[in-house]
Amino acid sequence: MDLNLNTGRAERRVRKIDDHQPTGAMTMNESDTILLSDDERTRCEVWTRVMGYHRPVSAFNAGKRAEHGERCYFSEQPQGAGQAHPAQAGERVAA
16 A cells, blocks of 8 residues: 655645645545655664663774674563562562
């Protein structure tokens, strides 16, 4: 269902839709999805915590960049509502 539009076509489409909306409000649905190619996207700067402070990855030296690429990331599942953490319940928790 996605339309792969270049930015010029997308801008013309938005202007055309906007001209026909008397209130200035506009809604988009799945058929109006705009996909950008990688060269059309704005690159975001990635920051990470290193040795207790935050730094942009772009400022890393070659060794630190290689280390950053090898890092493992994880996310913890939240405890259910009303469930005590094992350490709070007096249980021993392995380190």
